[in-house]
Amino acid sequence: MAFPCLDALETRSAKLEAKSLSSGPEPTYTVGATEVFHCVDPLLLDWGGVLPEFDIAYETWGQMNADKSNVILLHTGLSASSHAHSTESNPQPGWWEKFIGPGGCLDTDKYFVICTNVIGGCFGSTGPSSIDPADGQKYATRFPILTMEDMVRAQFKLLDHLGVEKLYASVGSSMGGMQSLAAGVLFPSKVGRIISISGCARSHPYSIAMRHTQRQVLMMDPNWNRGFYYGKVPPHAGMKLAREIATVTYRSGPEWEQRFGRRRADPTKPPALCPDFLIETYLDHAGEKFCLTYDPNSLLYVSKAMDLFDLGRINQEVAAQRRAERLELLQSGSQTGVNNASCSLTLPESPYAEQTDSEPPIDESVMSLPADSRPPEDLIAGLTPLRDIPTLVMGVASDILFPAWQQREVANALRLAGNRNVGHVELSEEQSMFGHDTFLLDLKNVGGNVKNFLG
Amino acid sequence: MAFPCLDALETRSAKLEAKSLSSGPEPTYTVGATEVFHCVDPLLLDWGGVLPEFDIAYETWGQMNADKSNVILLHTGLSASSHAHSTESNPQPGWWEKFIGPGGCLDTDKYFVICTNVIGGCFGSTGPSSIDPADGQKYATRFPILTMEDMVRAQFKLLDHLGVEKLYASVGSSMGGMQSLAAGVLFPSKVGRIISISGCARSHPYSIAMRHTQRQVLMMDPNWNRGFYYGKVPPHAGMKLAREIATVTYRSGPEWEQRFGRRRADPTKPPALCPDFLIETYLDHAGEKFCLTYDPNSLLYVSKAMDLFDLGRINQEVAAQRRAERLELLQSGSQTGVNNASCSLTLPESPYAEQTDSEPPIDESVMSLPADSRPPEDLIAGLTPLRDIPTLVMGVASDILFPAWQQREVANALRLAGNRNVGHVELSEEQSMFGHDTFLLDLKNVGGNVKNFLG
Numbered sequence: 001m002a003f004p005c006l007d008a009l010e011t012r013s014a015k016l017e018a019k020s021l022s023s024g025p026e027p028t029y030t031v032g033a034t035e036v037f038h039c040v041d042p043l044l045l046d047w048g049g050v051l052p053e054f055d056i057a058y059e060t061w062g063q064m065n066a067d068k069s070n071v072i073l074l075h076t077g078l079s080a081s082s083h084a085h086s087t088e089s090n091p092q093p094g095w096w097e098k099f100i101g102p103g104g105c106l107d108t109d110k111y112f113v114i115c116t117n118v119i120g121g122c123f124g125s126t127g128p129s130s131i132d133p134a135d136g137q138k139y140a141t142r143f144p145i146l147t148m149e150d151m152v153r154a155q156f157k158l159l160d161h162l163g164v165e166k167l168y169a170s171v172g173s174s175m176g177g178m179q180s181l182a183a184g185v186l187f188p189s190k191v192g193r194i195i196s197i198s199g200c201a202r203s204h205p206y207s208i209a210m211r212h213t214q215r216q217v218l219m220m221d222p223n224w225n226r227g228f229y230y231g232k233v234p235p236h237a238g239m240k241l242a243r244e245i246a247t248v249t250y251r252s253g254p255e256w257e258q259r260f261g262r263r264r265a266d267p268t269k270p271p272a273l274c275p276d277f278l279i280e281t282y283l284d285h286a287g288e289k290f291c292l293t294y295d296p297n298s299l300l301y302v303s304k305a306m307d308l309f310d311l312g313r314i315n316q317e318v319a320a321q322r323r324a325e326r327l328e329l330l331q332s333g334s335q336t337g338v339n340n341a342s343c344s345l346t347l348p349e350s351p352y353a354e355q356t357d358s359e360p361p362i363d364e365s366v367m368s369l370p371a372d373s374r375p376p377e378d379l380i381a382g383l384t385p386l387r388d389i390p391t392l393v394m395g396v397a398s399d400i401l402f403p404a405w406q407q408r409e410v411a412n413a414l415r416l417a418g419n420r421n422v423g424h425v426e427l428s429e430e431q432s433m434f435g436h437d438t439f440l441l442d443l444k445n446v447g448g449n450v451k452n453f454l455g
Numbered sequence: 456m457a458f459p460c461l462d463a464l465e466t467r468s469a470k471l472e473a474k475s476l477s478s479g480p481e482p483t484y485t486v487g488a489t490e491v492f493h494c495v496d497p498l499l500l501d502w503g504g505v506l507p508e509f510d511i512a513y514e515t516w517g518q519m520n521a522d523k524s525n526v527i528l529l530h531t532g533l534s535a536s537s538h539a540h541s542t543e544s545n546p547q548p549g550w551w552e553k554f555i556g557p558g559g560c561l562d563t564d565k566y567f568v569i570c571t572n573v574i575g576g577c578f579g580s581t582g583p584s585s586i587d588p589a590d591g592q593k594y595a596t597r598f599p600i601l602t603m604e605d606m607v608r609a610q611f612k613l614l615d616h617l618g619v620e621k622l623y624a625s626v627g628s629s630m631g632g633m634q635s636l637a638a639g640v641l642f643p644s645k646v647g648r649i650i651s652i653s654g655c656a657r658s659h660p661y662s663i664a665m666r667h668t669q670r671q672v673l674m675m676d677p678n679w680n681r682g683f684y685y686g687k688v689p690p691h692a693g694m695k696l697a698r699e700i701a702t703v704t705y706r707s708g709p710e711w712e713q714r715f716g717r718r719r720a721d722p723t724k725p726p727a728l729c730p731d732f733l734i735e736t737y738l739d740h741a742g743e744k745f746c747l748t749y750d751p752n753s754l755l756y757v758s759k760a761m762d763l764f765d766l767g768r769i770n771q772e773v774a775a776q777r778r779a780e781r782l783e784l785l786q787s788g789s790q791t792g793v794n795n796a797s798c799s800l801t802l803p804e805s806p807y808a809e810q811t812d813s814e815p816p817i818d819e820s821v822m823s824l825p826a827d828s829r830p831p832e833d834l835i836a837g838l839t840p841l842r843d844i845p846t847l848v849m850g851v852a853s854d855i856l857f858p859a860w861q862q863r864e865v866a867n868a869l870r871l872a873g874n875r876n877v878g879h880v881e882l883s884e885e886q887s888m889f890g891h892d893t894f895l896l897d898l899k900n901v902g903g904n905v906k907n908f909l910g
Contacts, residue, residue, distance in 0.1 A: 006674060006681065145726045204711075204717075205711035205717070205732070205734040208734050210703060212699075212732075212734070213668075213696065213699055213700050213703065215728060219458070219460070219728065220461075220692050220696060241668065241671050241675060244671065245668050248664045248668065253661045256661060256664070262657060262659075270503070271600045271763055273670060273755055276762075277663050277667075277762060307732060310717060400855075
């Protein structure tokens with residue numbers, strides 16, 4: 001029996017092996033020229049780690065006005081670079097190419113748009129594939145655990161550097177939709193408006209579960225080598241499959257029904273265990289395109305940061321307390337306990353016991369039902385810093401990763417927190433059947449609402 | 456950095472390695488005593504393969520009456536054995552323990568209930584882990600491609616053997632819900648009633664995509680060894696993760712929100728890349744429980760058979776034609792072309808090209824929208840053999856793997872095919888938040904409707 005999909009993986013391993021022997025390490029992931037801000041101040045992270053210095057790669061479009069009041073900070077999804085739009089030094093189309101430009105949704109005749117690569121990423125900002133200044137080696141899995149808020153704090157260091165005191169708007173989709181909210185919570189006086197598209201205020205268990213399976217498949221690839229693959233064959237097979245799983249969550253049923261249905265790639269051939277149905281070859285191709293273009297360790301750290309995202313007040317308070325303790329430790333000159341956060345969690349001794357045929361325990365203080373019921377008080381309290389910031393929350397009914405109830409929850413919580421300027425738009429299945437990825441594709445509905453709101 | 460989840464996998468590999476050296480091959484997957492029907496007639500399969508002889512493992516409950524008119528054939532889900540209920544020779548509780556028994560939903564005071572292990576499985580029926588009589592070696596991936604209909608034909612060979620001319624009812628959930636319909640389509644005169652719970656008449660792309668990722672993660676485990684792992688360390692890591700992905704599709708968002716929410720397994724520990732949130736430890740545990748109890752090759756073949764399931768008329772006609780050609784070949788004494796179906800499908804040379812910002816091509820002749828629109832004519836025609844068989848179709852609103860629109864589609868297609876005795880029950884999210892697995896858990900709603908329908 002032939003398995004061409006496995007043959008292809010083995011061929012690529014062999015090619016990469018030969019390449020790493022002949023020409024040194026794997027390609028750098030950075031594509032195209034960016035600006036780089038090198039921050040020499042240490043960055044204290046929410047879970048206790050410290051980056052003694054760091055880089056932020058960024059790109060800009062439009063002109064900053066004299067009083068620096070027209071700046072839009074655009075936040076990216078998980079795997080995107082700062083290249084949201086083509087630039088003079090990098091004419092390749094960006095991931096929001098059609099949304100940015102003169103007269104566009106993000107109108108560069110009016111606004112100065114900044115997009116950064118997040119810390120933890122691999123497109124020029126400091127991340128696991130960067131050199132640890134402490135020893136001149138790449139961080140790999142010695143890199144500290146990150147949060148969304150850490151990424152946003154680093155972005156605001158860049159804004160400080162550029163002399164921007166207040167953003168005209170904080171805008172983002174998907175993970176960027178988390179960050180656009182987090183920016184307002186962390187720096188309410190520095191954010192003029194917020195647009196959060198297909199994002200949320202806290203990750204829900206299905207999304208954690210799907211990212212968990214992506215991390216696990218990557219970590220199980222022997223080439224991952226517990227994170228120390230730099231200069232060797234990277235875990236391309238694990239990355240490919242992780243991207244295939246992710247792609248399932250990025251798109252949606254209705255689109256796939258229409259586009260792929262049950263069609264096989266080649267109906268004249270007998271069925272195969274390797275990709276066979278058109279939907280399988282589509283996923284295979286999505287994985288192929290991605291597997292060598294993004295740093296596997298970045299995927300682990302950034303996806304974990306998404307899991308940890310929770311703008312509830314308790315989580316904010318606990319993080320603030322942890323930061324205060326760390327800061328005291330650092331200021332006392334003690335290095336003990338810094339950067340020693342280990343992934344040493346072990347499974348509980350008695351594993352989770354299935355409870356059949358009985359009502360599950362209801363704990364509404366922790367999570368609300370995904371209905372239009374009142375958001376939990378903890379979340380309303382946590383979003384109170386946004387009460388005076390006009391906010392547009394957008395969702396897509398066909399999104400399975402950031403389902404529409406999450407954006408309704410954000411909008412409701414903001415209103416209950418006293419915000420009288422909350423817009424909420426939900427695109428129906430008739431308007432978009434593209435699921436989560438709608439924000440990349442739907443210039444008319446997503447772009448149109450963005451433009452309207454920015455005014 | 457510590458990775459206890461990877462340590463655990465390595466420890467298990469080492470243990471299994473030591474065991475296979477000291478005591479021979481891996482444990483057999485069969486658990487508990489069953490009846491076995493050994494069929495000496497060859498079984499021609501839909502995709503051209505032939506099983507020269509085969510076993511069907513089965514268990515029964517209740518008493519067959521004198522005219523053999525009280526027989527219920529119960530079809531299983533993908534990974535289940537024939538052990539639906541405890542027996543004298545195997546007192547362990549079965550997977551539908553509470554649904555079967557005197558006075559129960561499947562009332563053993565009235566009915567004689569038969570449950571079989573499907574061919575392709577590993578619980579006593581012939582499958583990839585069985586010996587190929589041609590050479591005395593285990594089939595492994597030399598086993599021929601199967602369909603749901605092949606499994607059902609094998610079951611009816613058992614019924615022939617038992618002298619059962621007509622079933623009182625064909626009953627099944629999930630994959631078994633596919634088979635209960637297929638039984639009626641293949642043998643309309645031999646099926647008195649049909650109950651199809653959380654099943655469908657053809658697999659849809661999201662379900663194919665999710666099974667694809669499970670097969671891929673398994674096939675990428677180096678221990679899978681292209682299917683030839685018998686007597687060696689089985690691909691337990693791949694199996695574990697495949698089950699974790701499957702578990703995501705078996706349960707649902709609402710239940711997880713309430714049961715796990717965002718709770719971490721041990722909030723006193725720093726975040727981990729290994730399982731950390733409670734939902735992750737739950738998935739990890741589900742994978743652990745499963746990874747050595749089911750044959751990996753069985754998972755591949757049976758899950759592929761689910762993908763191939765399509766009761767549309769065109770698919771039935773093409774299969775019938777292929778079977779006729781094979782049969783002629785076999786009867787002419789030629790062995791050429793038998794059992795040579797290879798998984799040799801290669802990817803198309805120009806991969807799928809993403810079409811952004813444009814309407815996807817609509818091909819309603821192939822798939823309908825998951826709305827309550829009219830099912831495709833091909834499906835209505837394909838279900839015409841069931842027009843005179845009373846049928847109960849049940850679905851669960853919180854099911855993401857076999858979504859409720861699929862059962863509505865079956866019920867609508869049956870009615871449009873002229874069946875005047877179609878019951879359709881859809882459990883709302885308020886009735887069940889357990890998603891696809893509801894059929895295993897909800898004695899009241901699922902069991903109650905089964906009992907009512909059987910009368």
